Amino acid sequence: MGCTSRERASVSRRANSLSLMKRASYGIIFEKIKMKIEKIETWLVSKWLTIRVTCDDGTYGVGEGNFWSYADATEVIAHRIEGDIRGLDPRDIDRIWNVAYRKYSFRSPAITAVLSAIDMALWDIKGKRLGAPVWDLLGGKVRDKVRAILLLGSHRYSDQISTPESFAKAARIAKNDGYTALKMTPFPENWGALAHGDLIRQNTAIVEAVREEVGWDFDIGIEIHRNMFPGSSVVFAQQIEKFFPYFYEDPIAPDSVMSMGGVGDKVNIPLAVGERNNTLWEFREYCQQPGVGFLKPDIGLAGGFTHVKKIAAIAESFHIKMAPHHFLGPVGNMANTHIATATPNWDVNEFSTEVGTFKEDIVTNVSEVKDGYFIPPEAPGLGIDIIEEEMVKYPYEAGTGESSRRPDGGLVLG
Secondary structure (H helix, E strand, O other), X not given: OOOOHHHHHHHHHHHHHHHHHHHHHHHHHHHHOOOOEEEEEEEEEOOEXXXXXXXXXXXXXXXXXXXXXXXXXXXXXXXXXXXXXXXXXXXXXXXXXXXXXXXXXXXXXHHHHHHHHHHHHHHHHHHHXXXXXXXXXXXXXXXXXXXXXXXXXOOOOOOOOOOHHHHHHHHXXXXXXXXXXXXXXXXXXXXXXXXXXXXXXXXXXXXXXXXXXXXXXXXXXXXXXXXXXXXXXXXXXXXXXXXXXXXXXXXXXXXXXXHHHHHHOOOOOOEEEOOOOOOHHHHHHHHOOOOEEEEOOOOOOOOHHHHHHHHHHHHXXXXXXXXXXXXXXXXXXXXXXXXXXXXXXXXXXXXXXXOOOOHHXXXXXXOOEEOOEEOOOOOOEOOOOEOHXXXXXXXXXXXXXXXXXXXXXXXXXX
16 A cells, blocks of 8 residues: 555655754764874883874874884884874874875884884774774774784793704694794804804704604794895705795895895795885885795884785785784784784784783783684774883883804804
């Protein structure tokens, strides 16, 4: 039966009323999200710059910067940038990034580390305002969990690792606890004093021992840690190809993209590069070099979510995977879980155990890891917060840096 005019009018009034309610509701939401950046607070914790960005309505977000060698310099820069972005709308994240980066157009990693921390905090704010985790705002899930690649020796192993046997023992613990991948630097303790042939021989023995211990259903990433020149790095790679390493990381110092390509052209292990690089333009050049199979931007150094997402897109166009560097702060670790959850060519996230360490004390919660995989958080924003009174117990410490010397007293990495 057809509706009467009265019934149609009633339906129309209800529809208009609902539409007005929706518009009013949206208006309230739009009104609420009009806010401005009010202040930036900073803390130097262990080796990281920790930042909190607060808006004029009290909404805040947290972030972490990883210019680990000179983090004290980043704190000064953070408060310089604060003056440039105070009063800006925190929704305009890419605009804020460029306002700060392009003001003087210096490519300093100290600057991008600060931008990384601010960027994380702004995405945290955006997620809290919209009631969604950051991975949802980045495009949603492309995977349900993120594979962890354990840093060898960081998980339930406190003895010194320098012999093939000690490397193998630590690897066995990792596999028994459910991890499916590890990363190691297979060098003996006195590596800087060894002759070329002895160094290659001992390094190769370590890789062989670990492969024999964990079997072939387990991925092994090899990090050279910039400890070799191109010639010796190529020779070592050729010796361990038969053990099928997952990647060959930082085979030489990251001084020249072209030199890195020269190594990649001579080895049959995918290169993993970029942990000390900080802009998408450098990573674009890496993608054009032979042998590069993985990019390793640090989300706390290479511009946060906004910039690293662009780096990942460039890598995806070259069929290159993402296996980011991570300087092991808990906020940065959580950020890596978010971006990995939403990025198609993301592969593994580096991991050092957080539960039972001081990292668990300085934040409200650490990243959840289950059976060797990170579990994406469901809380709005980053899903992590800082605890000020605990952070101050762990002051900044730069570390000793590169200290290995040749027998003649010269720098090994010279």
